Amino acid sequence: MRILIVSALCLLWHLPLSPVQGERPTQEKPAPQSPAPPRVTVKGKEMRKTLIYKVNPKYPSVAMHQHLTGTVNLHVVIGVDGGVKEVEFVSGPAIFAQPTIDAVRQWKYKPPKANGQPVEVDTTVEVEFSLVQ
Numbered sequence: 001m002r003i004l005i006v007s008a009l010c011l012l013w014h015l016p017l018s019p020v021q022g023e024r025p026t027q028e029k030p031a032p033q034s035p036a037p038p039r040v041t042v043k044g045k046e047m048r049k050t051l052i053y054k055v056n057p058k059y060p061s062v063a064m065h066q067h068l069t070g071t072v073n074l075h076v077v078i079g080v081d082g083g084v085k086e087v088e089f090v091s092g093p094a095i096f097a098q099p100t101i102d103a104v105r106q107w108k109y110k111p112p113k114a115n116g117q118p119v120e121v122d123t124t125v126e127v128e129f130s131l132v133q
Contacts, residue, residue, distance in 0.1 A: 037080050040114050044124040047078070050110040057103035057127060063095050067131060072100040074125045080118035082111040090124070100127045 072092035079085040084105050089097045104125055112121045 037118055037120050038114070039077070039120040039122055040112075041122045042112075044126060047109065047121060047123045047125075050082075050112070051107060052082070052110055053106070053108035055103045055106040057096070057099040057129075059129060060095055060099060063093075063129070064131070068093060068095060069128075069130050070096060071126055071128045072096045074100065074104060074127070076104060076123050076125050078109050078112055078121040078123065080111060080120060082109040084108075085120065093129075096127075096129050103127075 070093035073090040075086075075088040075090050076084055077086035084107050087101050087104055089101060092100075104127070107125075109121075112119050
C-alpha cells in the first residue's frame with residue numbers, strides 16, 4: 001500500500017500543472033515601457049551654459065611630475081533630469097581619460113527641454129589639463 005501511495009505521489013509530482021477546465025491560463029504581460037525621451041544634439045559650448053554643478057577632475061600625480069598637459073574630449077549623453085547618463089572617451093592623453101570621466105559623471109545640468117518637452121542631449125565635453133592656473 002505504501003509503495004502505491006509513494007508511486008502516486010511521484011507521478012503527481014512530475015505532472016505539469018494545467019488550468020482548471022474552462023479557465024484560461026494566465027500569461028504574464030510585460031510591464032508597459034514608457035517611450036524613450038527624444039534625443040537632441042547640442043554643441044558642447046552651448047551645454048556649458050546650462051551646467052549647474054561641476055566637479056573638477058583630479059590631476060594625476062604622475063602627469064603632474066612629468067609636466068604633462070592636454071585636452072580630453074568626451075562624448076556625453078545628458079538625461080532628462082540633467083544628470084550625466086553616458087560618458088565615452090573620444091580623444092586626448094590616455095593618462096587623463098579616467099579622472100575626467102569620473103569627474104564628468106558627477107556633473108549636473110539644468111534639465112534639458114526642447115519645445116517645452118523633456119529631452120536627452122547628445123553633446124561633447126572638453127576638459128583641459130594645464131599646470132598653469
